[in-house]
Amino acid sequence: MKNPSMDFYLINIRAVFLITLAMILNSNVFAYGNPTLKVLLFNTSSHIDLKSYYGMNVKSHQHNSKGDFRVRFKYAGTGKILIDSRWKVSNSIWIESEDSIQIIRRGKSDGRRYRGKLELKPYKGGFHVINHVPIELYLEGVLNAEISTDWDLDVVQAQAIISRTFALFKREQRLNRSWHVTAGQNDQVYLGENITDHRSRVAIDNTKGIVVNYRGKLAQTYYHSNCGGVTEDPVNVWQFSLPYLKVKSVPYGQRDPKYFWEHSISFRELRQIASKAGLKAQNLNKIYIENRTESHRVANIVFSNGKQSFRMEATKFRKLAGYGKIQSLLFDTIQTTKGYRFQGTGHGHGVGLCQWAAKEMAEVGYRFDDILRFFYTDTNIQIYNRL
Template identity: 30%
Template sequence: MRKEPNLFKVCILSLVFAFIVGLVGIETAWATGTSLKIGLATNQRTGYVFSKSMLYFKDASGKSFKASGKVLLKTNSPKKIYVNDKSATLPLAITSKTPIYWENRPYRGWLQIYPSSQGFNVINVISVEQYLRGVLKMEVNPAWQMEALKAQAVVARTYALRNKGKHSSQGFDLCALPHCQVYRGINAEDPKLDRAITSTKGLVLYYGSKLAVTPYHSDSGGYTANVWDVWSGNIPYLKAQKEPFSYVSPYSNWRAVIPLGELESKLKKNGINLGKIQRITIAKRDEGGRAVSILIEGTGGRKTIKASKFRMIAGSDKIRSTNFEIKGVGKNRSTPTGRLSNQLSEEAVLNDHDGKLLSSLVKEGVFSTEELMDMLVHPERKPHYLRVALQRQSGTKSKTSYYFASSNDNALVLEGRGWGHGVGMSQWGAKSMAEHGWDFKKILMYYYPGTKLKKIY
C-alpha cells in the first residue's frame, strides 16, 4: 500500500524551493545587461585578495589552481605574477562563490589582474546593474526623494555605457575615481538606492540613434552651463538652463583665496608663463552669469583662457564652479573697470553725491558683513563697493579687473555659487525638482531636452 506524503513536509520543501528560486531570480536580475571592466587600482607591485570561500585562479596560459584565506599577489617582471608561491602568467582571472576583497574592500563579480608598464592593474568585471549599486551612494544621498535617485540611476547607467572603453589602453572600461564615476563596490550599496536601480533597470537616454552624453554635477548655483563654453562641441541638449526652483545646498555660496604666487606657478606648469600677474579680468559671461573666459595680464604678456580651464589649473577643489565674481585682497588698490552710471565717480575718493549714495545702500542691507568690514579697514575700496552695489541692483555682472603690484602681498579672491562643471544635470537641482513633485522622467527631460528614454534590456 502506497504511503501518502506528509503535507507539512511538502509545504516546507515547497517554501524552501521557492525561496531558492527567488534568490536565483534576484541574482539573475542583477546580472543581466552588459558587463563592465572597472579599474580598481593601477600599477601595483603587490596586494592582497581574499574571499570567505575558495578563490579560483586561471592564468593566460590556461593553468588553474585554487587558494583560500588571504592571498598575496606580487610581481617583479612584466606579465608574470606570483600568487603566494605559485607563478602565473598575466592576465589572471580570480573567481569565487562569494564577494572578493581587494585590499579589504569587497566586490561582486570577479577580478582580473592585468599587466601594466609598472606592475599590474586590478580590474573588477561586473554587470552594469551591479556596478551602479557601488556608484549611486557616492553621488547622491539615499535620504533624497526616490524620483531624484531614479534620475541619477539613469544618467549614471547612460554615462557608464556611453563611456565604455574610456580606459581601454589600461585594460578596463572605466576607473573607480571621479574621472569616470566614483565606485566603491559592496561598501556603497544601499537598499533604497537598489530600488531606484531596479525600478529603472535597463533605462538609458538616447539622442537620435546613439546613447546621449550625460554629464552631471553637484550644484549649478542656479543656472547650468553650455557644454561648448566648458569643453567643446555643439551638443544641442547640453545647454545653459535656469533652475526651475530655488534651493539651498552646502555649496550655495563659497569663497576661495588663492595666493598670486601659487597661481603664477600653476599657470607656468600648464604652459602659460605670464610673469608676475598684474590684472585678472572676467572677459566674458554666459546668459546665466557664469564666467566663460578669463583674461590674465602679467609682466610677461597677456592671455585669455576658458574659465573652466582656469578653474582646473587653479584647483577645482578651490574654485568650485565657474559661477563666480572676482575680488582682490592685499595692500594694493583694486580698480574695477567700466561705468554703470553717469553719477558714478572714477575718483579713488568718493565725491559727496556718491558718498551719500553708498551710505543709503549700506542702510538698505546691500552689503555682507565681510564687505562692510573690508570698507571700514580699506576706505579706498569704497568706489569698488559702490559699483558692486549698483550692479547687484541692476541685475548685471561686470567684467571686473583687479590690479596687483606684488605677488608677495596679494591673493586672488573669488566668491561664487555651486559646485562642479555645471553641464547637464545638477544633483541638488534634481533633488529640488523631486521635492516639487517632478518624476524622474520630467527631471531628465529638463536637463537633457530632446533626448529619449529607451529600455535596452
C-alpha cells in the first residue's frame, strides 16, 4: 500500500529539483553579457572617409562633433590624425552611429559596413581602425565568410559556437591589448554586417552565449575547410599540443568538389622558394619528402643539387609556395621533365573541426553538439558566463 505522505515528499523533492535546475539555467543565461570584442580591421598611413546615413558622433579628448554624415580622417604624421582638414588630435577618436558605418578608402568603398563603435588609434606610422562590436553581432560578420549558411543548420550552429569560442578565447588571451582579433585569416575572416542573412542570425540566436569548454576553460576551437580524411595534431603546425585536439580518422568530407587537388611547380619556382627560405638555391634540381607526421602529412622536404641537401619544414614550404597552390600537407610528389607535380587531398591546416566533414555528418543525422564532441574530444558546451 502506498504511503501518501511519501508521495507528497517525492513530489516536493522533484519540484525543488526542477526549480533549482531552472534557476541555474536562467542564471547562466542572464550571466551572459554579450561581451564586446575589439577587431582590428586594418592599418593605414593615408586617409579614410566614414559615412553613415543617420549621422555620426565623433569624439576624442580634443574634439567633439555630432550629426556628421561623412567625415574624413587623415594621418597627419607624428602620431596625429587630422579630422576634416580642421582638427588635429593625438589620441584615439571614437565614432558612433545609430546606423552602421561605411568605410571608404582612397575614394573607393568595398561596400562593407560595420556596427558598434569605430576607434581610430594613432601610432607612429599611421593609425589603426578598430571595430568595437558585441560578440553576437561580430558573429554575423563571420559566419558567411567562414562557411556557407546554406548548409544544414546544425553545421552552421556548430560553426557559430566554435567561432564564438575562438573569439572569446582570443579576447581573454589579449584582454589588455589594443585589439583582440584581426579581421583576416590570421584569426577569423570578418566582413561586417553586409554578409549576414536569416540563417546565420538563426544559428547565432539558437546558440547565444554557448561555447566549447575543456575542464572549465575555453577550448581553442581551431577549424579548417577539409582535413582530407584525417585531422592533425597542432604540435605539428604550431608547436603546441592540446589534449582535445589529436589525430583522428574522419570518414566524411569526400563529397567536397575540391577534395582532391594537384599542382605543378617548375624547377625554377622551386629554386625561388628555396632562395626565399635562405637556402643556397643554385643548381637545385631535386626534392623529396623526408618524413611525415602521424596523420601522414608531410613534415619535412629536402632540396638537393646532387652534392648538397637542404631541409625545409613542410609548413614553411607550403607558406612560401602559396596556400592556394599547396592546399594541404597531405600530398605526394611526382617528378616531371619540368619540375614536380604535387597531388593531395583536403585543404587547410587540418587541426580541429573539418567543415566539409561536419557538413556530411549533419546530413546523416549528427546534431551540432555531436559534431563538436567528435572533433573536440572530451569537451562540453555551456553558456559563457565571464565578463
